[in-house]
Amino acid sequence: MERPYILHMITPGKQMSPFDINMAADAGYQIIVPYCEADMKSVTALTQDAIFSRGPKGVARTGIFIGGRDALVAADMLEQSVKAMVPPFVVSVMADPSGSFTTAAAMVACVEAAAKKKRPDGLKGLRIVVLGGTGPVGRIAGVLAAQAGADVALSSRNGIDVAEEAAQQTGQRFGVTIHGISGGDRAAVRASIADADVILACAAAGVQVVSAEDLGHAKKLIVAADVNAVPPEGVAGVGVMDDAKPLAGTGAVGIGALAIGNVKYQTQHRLLVQMRDKPKSVLGFAEAFAMARAFLAESAGKTG
Template sequence: MPEATERPYVLHMFTSTPQMSPFDVNMAADAGYQILVPYCNVDEDSVVQLTQDAIFSRGPKGVSRTGIFIGGRDVMLAADMLERARNAMVPPFEVSVFTDPSGAYTTAAALVALAEKHLKAAHSVDLGGKRVLILGGTGAVGRVAAAMAASLGADVAVASHSSQSRATQVSDEINRRFDIATSGVATGSPDQLHRELARAEVVFATAVAGVQVMTSADLAHAKNLLIAADVNAVPPEGIAGVNVMDDGKPLAGAARSDAVGIGALAIGNVKYQAEHRLFLRMRTGGKPVYLGFPEAFDEARAIVAGQSS
């Protein structure tokens, strides 16, 4: 039988959706995992059995070359699945687990870390106490960004284009799950959007790709805007005037001359590095780790700090 050091690196990839994300498969392979096995339509109750099937077959040494990745689209379910997997471990049979549903944890981490950086660089202020409006805030990235920003002391408004009730529902879910305080706001009509923009100092656009949630005319109402950040890389831009390559560039058309924009590729660059580093940490750390959105945020902050040095 080959020595444990010769055994391949195996990653078991759980998703509650019908397919595992090709993006995450590629990222895991580039981080050194040699055998990648997707398990689709996995529900929370199946996680314990799958996890224990993965940990007992390779021995206490072999588990160091085994990992679990949890994807999907539901950020709350993914967090619960991570806890289920963690509780299923039987030391010394214990493997590392990393969750990043729809890339939401690493994308939101990059978004908030860059907003922190540019608030400090352009305005010499922190995110704490700032009014943050998250357009498209009921989606996966918006929910996680809301949790991260609120945990830093920001006054976070989770916006829904569909209705006030939807915004309130999602805000309440986030608050209960992460023990934070956010509010839900409706931005479906121009008057509603303009009212919220007038209060906002930071705007995150986290709506679906290819949808513009803030036009040039809307931008004129954001009289207190310091930072506008957009995760949408598919034309048209989610926020008018924010180019995908912008990384703290002055925002054309903004009411304040010192407002700056952060585009999708600048955010994506940090997101990519964060996900790669987390996969590497899981594979090479030598001991089991459990990686969720707090660890993604720490990684993104470290990357952004390195850019500034």
């Protein structure tokens, strides 16, 4: 009898995301087990229980998924799980807390593709402002953009101190330079986007962070992307279905939540399939970004 594919899903939160459970099932995992309210010590124990119980052949059909709501904690848990393994007992591991790794990867990949239509260097040298930048998607989007050569600022509606703390903490953790900028009021938002080439709107659902009047201050804008699918739109004029559509009243294009969401879905699905089909895979946001880029290149090839 062939051994089943088992996915152990670990989260520091009180529950595992039903979205991620559905995605795991659709990727071919047959037994999916959540472990909630886990800490770093739990990750070590759960990992070693998972690897030693199936033998070298069984571990090839075993995976570990790290969830939660904190991008930095999830990255630490991913590293801890890898460290806890003892060759040849090694399984595939993936982290995607609240979908932030795959969402951020999809968002930045879509923006990069749109920017390359206007300039060959993509994101390199561009000024990128991440509104709602202290949340998990905003932080990882900022890291990916910085790694791609952009000058990145994380904005917070709670003011400059919160923004700078998040930027310093995130940049130090992932080895990039990120700045903090205030988004505490309308004047601060307008000042922050005045010299922005790209706006990444990563704020809470149903919150408009950039109004039509605010956009008038973004004279250099090339691309505005928004992950908010709940009305009103996070960036005025960017519809959820927009896929590099000209943004009225500006020289920029807009990328909406569902356009990003399609790339996010394909990215997460393909990573979960890779976990299953390629034993010993270690998948974080860098791998998610590579997968999102590959999906967009594949899609462009089909329509080109």
